[in-house]
Amino acid sequence: MVDEMGQHFRFHLVYDGPALEEHRMDVRALAPALLAMGDLVERANLILNGEQVKVSVDVHASFKSGSFGIDMDLAQSLWQKVLDLAGSHPAATMATICGLLGLSAKDAVVGVIQVIRWLRGRGVTRIEPLENGLVRLFVDNDYLDTEERVVKLVQDYKLRKALEGVIADPLEREGITSVSTVEDKKVAVHIERQESGYFRAPAPQDEALSEDTYTASLQVLNLAFQDGNKWRFTEGGGSTFHAVVLDEAFLKRVQLNQEQFSKDDIIRATVRRIQKVTKDGLRADYEVLQVLEHRSATPKVQLKMSFGPEA
Known part of the structure; x- marks a missing residue:
């Protein structure tokens, strides 16, 4: 009616x-x-x-x-x-x-x-x-x-x-x-x-929205030593994300103990972010393409050095 x-x-x-x-x-x-x-x-x-x-x-x-x-x-x-x-x-x-x-x-x-x-x-x-x-x-x-x-x-x-x-x-x-x-x-x-x-509702397909590549400093929270596993990082501010590390040379150095990590170490890396629409909403996937630098998270103390009287 x-x-x-x-x-x-x-x-x-x-x-x-x-x-x-x-x-x-x-x-x-x-x-x-x-x-x-x-x-x-x-x-x-x-x-x-x-x-x-x-x-x-x-x-x-x-x-x-x-x-x-x-x-x-x-x-x-x-x-x-x-x-x-x-x-x-x-x-x-x-x-x-x-x-x-x-x-x-x-x-x-x-x-x-x-x-x-x-x-x-x-x-x-x-x-x-x-x-x-x-x-x-x-x-x-x-x-x-x-x-x-x-x-x-x-x-x-x-x-x-x-x-x-x-x-x-x-x-x-x-x-x-x-x-x-x-x-x-x-x-x-x-x-x-x-x-x-x-x-029955078919499984939805993820829809890619955007892809961008940028350089960032990332703090390492968890390492994954098995192939294909994701490392967990933060860029600061409390938010964290998982990313696949694709830098084979870096991973080989890690496996050979040529790169040793302590808690909260920092890497500077090239990162690719892919944003998708999924059945649960917006999602971002991350990939670490290349590790440019690895440094300790321990802050350095500024040394005041004197090499003699000023001229």
Whole structure:
């Protein structure tokens, strides 16, 4: 059900199977699924509308023979209408978001759920842009047309993890065999247990952002004598990082005891830093390319030396 302004959208989320014949669902399955649904809608809204339009997800439990159903009431803030009236880019309504996610059957949108079901765990080999915001996804010679916005949602790791919590996690519990969404008493989407694996979020790929090389003085906190192990350094200020030492000549001198380290010794080195976006956020990897100087951390005492009377 959609209101006139498009800011509210209601549908029925139904879990079915032998375990639910008495209209009961284990709270250990239900609570994470409901939280995941909230995360799913909030993440999609953030991707499509940014920070300015907020959403809320309310739950009303209801019952149907042989299943456990939950009425999901999704709402957006009135700030959406302010943005629209101000002439900025129109915000995606709640109905639009649910359509793009594939939770709604209205407007015949090929949404996230439909794309994932079509992929069946296969990787996209090519994306071809079409007109009017549409794209064509290829898996070898097989293809599917959808919206560019849907592809953006499908590629988002946090959204995929939330969808996993709504679909895959409950379906892999004993006694739950299907999950559906029902809109205006019509089934919009129906997923069986044997499809649950398709909705597991794939491992995200790290995305390289930048790479820079610089010279720095590093204090050695921990040494690693096995090949490939990382040393631990600090540049001061309390922050530490691990780095692979790639200077083979320096490592050989260390192995032959030609370079001997005491606690907190300092090296001056050429360092390469690679910044990446990962599933956990921004990460920096470090490599020590060349050790230019090695010195003791013990400070020197300034000697006042006199070599005779001044002229």
